[in-house]
Amino acid sequence: MKRIQVISLGCSKNLVDSERLMSVLQGRGYQLVPQDVDLTTGGVDEVVINTCGFINDAKEESISTILEAARAKKEGYISKLSVFGCLSQRYKGEIEAEIPEVDSWQGVMTFDSIERVLTTPSHYAYLKISEGCDRRCSYCAIPLIRGPHVSVPVEKIVGEAEMLAARGVKELILIAQDTAWYGLDLYGKRRLGYLLEQLSRVEGIEWLRLHYSYPDDFPEDVIAQMASNSKLCNYLDIPLQHSEDSVLRAMRRSITSSQTREFIARLRRDIPGLVLRTTLMVGHPGEGRQQFESLLDFVRECRFERLGAFEYSEEEGTYGALHLKDDVSPEEKHERYERLMELQSGISLDFNVSRIGTRERVLVDGFQDGVLVARSYGESPEVDGQILIGDVASLSKVSPETVAGQFLNVKIESADEYDLLAKIE
Secondary structure (H helix, E strand, O other), X not given: OOEEEEEEOOOHHHHHHHHHHHHHXXXXXXXXXXXXXXXXXXXXXXXXXXEOOOOHHHXXXXXXXXXXXXHHHHOOXXXXXXXXXXXXXXXXXXXXXXXXXXXXXXXXXXXXXXXXXXXXXXXXXXXXXXXXXXXXXXXXXXXXXXXXXXXXXXXXXXXXXXXXXXXXXXXXXXXXXXHHHOOHHHHOOOOHHHHHHHHHOOOOOOXXXXXXXXXXXXXXXXXXXXXXXXXXXXXXXXXXXXXXXXXXXXXXXXXOHHHHHHHXXXXXXXXOOOEEEEEEEEOOOOOOHHHHHHHHHHHHHHOOOEEEEEEOOOOOOOHHHHHOOOOOOHHXXXXXXXXXXXXXXXXXXXXXXXXXXXXXXXXXXXXXXXXXXXXXXXXXXXXXXXXXXXXXXXXXXXXXXXXXXXXXXXXXXXXXXXOEEEEEO
């Protein structure tokens, strides 16, 4: 039995593709080796790398990972190296001659089967509801790599959810390039609300979480469900990118500053206890100092509970690379990034401190360094902070090592800008 290691880079959408590939490989008789096993130990025969090509940092990580595996092959530690995914899709012709150790270069691969090998903890899983994107934001190469938006039929998604629930999954995190766009190609209208209704009926699923929903024309029925459906977490990940009209136009975003503010106010008003995550970009062509200062004012005004940011990088083939001048220096981009994240750090701290003394229902992810690691509905795995529970001696009927995947009621006792400390109620 050959031992194969699948290395998945980039976003959670890539991870789902990798998990499906692992299932295929298992069916062909391969023994799967965990991603963190050192290739020089002799415990791996073949390596498959699922690459990311979204921004410069991701491309550099992909190239570095390929080169490391190529060295392992050259030195005789592994016998075969295959590469696929977004980077390979875009740059195969440019890099395959430079790395002859790679035996196979493939582009983006998707799999019809719903069978997967879960690499996440067994109680939560990512659920990809569509592929590709019809939008043409100036900075984004995803439509060039992944193609147009294609929704997965409702019945297939529900079938996958039922399969995952039967394996012990309690939380489903819905992902796509834009989850709010779901259904337009198949049903002629947005059907995310209907899909959520169907998923909430799956026995065993207790939390549904939405990632990557664009703000323009957000489905009204989803807002209503977030306010009333107990299984749908009052958590929304909305990549806004910027707040100023001139920059939004340059980005080719289909929303204005005033519409953005109205949308956020509507969400805050209609969804009790909503936790908002957003992503912002600094240094896009046309973002002058005034526009950036206005962006900071916008963040102070909206006080997002969670916020990530990245610096603009020119991506080949995109509208920005073809038609806009990258007129903000790397040094200025980085300074703006640092200022934005420093501002957000204080906002995140204020939010976490406001929770001290509250009682919350949490899902335990695991036991590490003597404490339970958990999350409330307001924390998504891998991108947000955690709730750490130290009084494990108070657990009844279960041991700390086996409590992962269970829900507990806790009281928040202290907090910093990232994590919270709690005790079991």
